[in-house]
Amino acid sequence: MNRVVLEQKILSENDRMAGELRQRFQEHGVLCLNLISSPGAGKTSILERTLEGFTPLDRVAVLTGDIQTDNDAARLARFGFPVRQITTGGTCHLDARMVEAALTGWRLEDLDLLLIENVGNLVCPASYDLGEAAKIVMLSVAEGEDKPLKYPAIFFKSALMLLNKIDLLPHVPFDLAKARANAVHVHPQIEMIEISCTTGEGVDLWCKWLNDRRSLRPGFLDSSPL
């Protein structure tokens, strides 16, 4: 069996498991979102900002993926919601099997929102469906406005681009209009929200986006391109 055939087999097995997860999320009314970015773009920071805005009545849980360390789970656990770290031990992405294993013992009927923080990588996570209702790609303005063109798969597959670290705009050579145009070139229907996890700017817009989708519940993005 050559490499391409084996990769197709792995992806097709992953798609099958992701389909089962998606069905479970829909049956239990859980909105699952898969957050993807480069290392250090701010995934954990936006999750901190999100969780701190919730009340104990919010039925939310978080899975956070990393190659090594459980630092992110420690950062997120202090808000009192269920958080589990998935340490991949070298693997460059989360897959559906890891998510299914990490859910063991959690009652999906007690949740209406599951946030998954993927491994920091703009490439490989784009290929692995986790059963999410939508992928969300985060881009930091420190990374440059060309990234949607250079890593098109993840921008094409994401419903929303969170453009983070806009507080750095005065200090970096980043063309905001060009970044928006590049994202739209790759994915005309992509939504965009500009935020700063440092200053809090735009976080209210993200929370509104999130809560609008929570009230719609799973399936809201059945018309997404992939």
Next chain:
Amino acid sequence: MNRVVLEQKILSENDRMAGELRQRFQEHGVLCLNLISSPGAGKTSILERTLEGFTPLDRVAVLTGDIQTDNDAARLARFGFPVRQITTGGTCHLDARMVEAALTGWRLEDLDLLLIENVGNLVCPASYDLGEAAKIVMLSVAEGEDKPLKYPAIFFKSALMLLNKIDLLPHVPFDLAKARANAVHVHPQIEMIEISCTTGEGVDLWCKWLNDRRSLRPGFLDSSPL
């Protein structure tokens, strides 16, 4: 054949080809360096700064890898040195076969320095030997000081860490001492140079590091850990 066995076979075939490349580089006195970072950390920018400091007598060439687009090759070609883009078409890293193919038609005897810019990814490129004398990892201060702990393989395998965008230090929550300690924790022998491709600060130290190794020629890092 299961996935792990196949991955081992792919890596062992890559190691064989990389070994052949390394021998060719050594026979021709070519210092080959493999530059790795997250997307947008500044690999192309430091190559621009490096090439602009060379004279037409410098015998240098560049290979630059990307998933899509040949923007980087266009940025680098204007300095007049041989530059080739390797577009991986979705693959998240360069491998030895891609490098060997990209060298076709170039006379190694006309070079003493080959700079390879890998795909923007802190994970997968760490596993693929390209026949280089040394890997160099670049970290942007916008990414956070925890990255050596979270992506240990690439910091362990790199001879040098280039800490880029230090002009942003006043504007980002980045603990320089902790970043250094984290890198040393993962790889006690790692060298570190702090630079800003925007202001040019520290670029002279990098050029000195590079020129010292050029005068030593290949093999200088035979005692590197991997």
